[in-house]
Amino acid sequence: MIAGKTWKFGDNINTDLMLPGALLLASEAEQMRAVFAANRPGWVDQVQAGDIIVGGLNYGMGSSRPAARSLRNCGIAALLAESINGLFFRNAVNFGLLAIECPGVHAAFAEGQVCEVSVADFTVRNRDTGAVLQAQPVPQTLLDMMLGGGVYPTLEKQGLIAPR
């Protein structure tokens, strides 16, 4: 079970807000510093390791850029949203960010409330209100990559890419 303090964002949060184009080729550290700089300046100084993002509909629409990696580098333990853009979801798998679609989650949390997520049965619980939601299960093979550091460790083990 994963538990963390929630940060709330709205509908249609796009990749460019999480990773501005000007930093596409910057270091991961520089990219991490710029997360939500345009829409929520200062957020990266407030977020703490283990926190959870609660988003609205169509979370992560936009580019193939590794925005999920930046969230992971910020210490985000899980992303829960009403719905998640398919490409952002892929990058959550790719880079090892737990990302789960959970209808009703946006209304169920006020920012700062503590969220508990079970990847055994995909239940989501608001520790402050006691409300329990059923999230959409992530297929096991994809969940294993989300929790196992993403795609690259597998490709390394298979001898398809060199270890870094």
Added chain:
Amino acid sequence: MGMTIVEKIFARASGQARVAPGDLVVVDVDCAVMIDMSFHKNQRRDILKVFDPERIVIAYDHMVPAPDKDAAEAHAYGREFARRFGIARLHDVGPDQGVSHAIVADRAYALPGSVLVCSDSHTCASGAFNCAARGIGGPDLVAAITTGKTWYRVGETVRYDLSGALRPGVSAKDLFLHLAGTYGHHTNQNVEFGGPGLASLSIDARRTIAAMGAELSAEFATFECDDALVEYVTARNPAPFSPQAPDPDAAYAERRAIDLAAMTPLVALPDAVIRNSVPVAEVAGERINQAYIGSCANGTLSDLAEAARVVKGRKVAPGVRLIVTPNTQVVYTAALKAGYVETLVEAGAVVTSATCGACFGGHMGVLGPGETCITASTRNFKGRMGDPSARIFMASPATVAASAIAGHIADAGDIIGGQADGGRA
């Protein structure tokens, strides 16, 4: 119950009789496209094996010609990668240069009925070719390059049945702005286009719509195959292909009828395209600093022709920058021969070489603080083309060209009708 176009392609590519929404499929990749960003030192991994060099295409597009030494190093690394693994289809700086999605169109590498991947979100542009094409992540692409396979969660499909034809002066971009404005996002859904109106849409127009599928947040944006597409593909690529038509009893989440003749010129307001479109008249008069026409979505020969038609014999308003970026050097050459480049340059436009360029705020047209731009490209997210305080309106090439002449957002019909004020009003 029958299958939609992408379901049939997935069934073929995964060796199954049938796939349906909710399935997780692992498919064989027919074509994997790498871009210059794939080779950048902060992104690349040392690939030890590729599954099939003949199924790989490399197209440098985001940063070409190299604007800095890191880009130049990435280009050199990619050239060596192509040599090491025997990848013949390398589209380097020069006559073969272009935006990857436009390259795979110009060369018809995207074959009807096939599976194509690339680590850029607008890979869905190849859906115009009856191809199951979508953007994947960088690590996904490395997996596809090395294993020859990728995975998809199969989503439901929304079918758009097209009828009629767009009226003169109304473009595929206006149709997209109508869809995004009316129906909003299509997260986790595929969109499929067909119907009697399809024949009236040029291949270029279909490419615009398919590329913008990413902005609907759709998984796949796929068109039916018709005679025009077969002719286009066979003229460019001798490889055999098997188009996939949807089954008559295919299961759709919804079917929506679109009368193309009812479309009108629209503009998306800054920061989003989802439910953010208004008629041009509603924002006419909004002063602009830059007008941009380019990208996988709007850098086709048809787009340049439309821009040239609007600016012919006119001048870009003082204080406005009109930047036009053909999406391949093949398009650039054709536009030269057709006289479009001369018309644009004489009007005061800057015509750049083919690249993603200003569309993603990379180079050759980045916006400064507080500036206003109207763009015919893929995205108008906050900060997309440069400074986050810049405002980005999105419209068709005709509307963008007309706005450049007027100095403010304007309807092309008004400019061609002689009602422009040349930016002096």
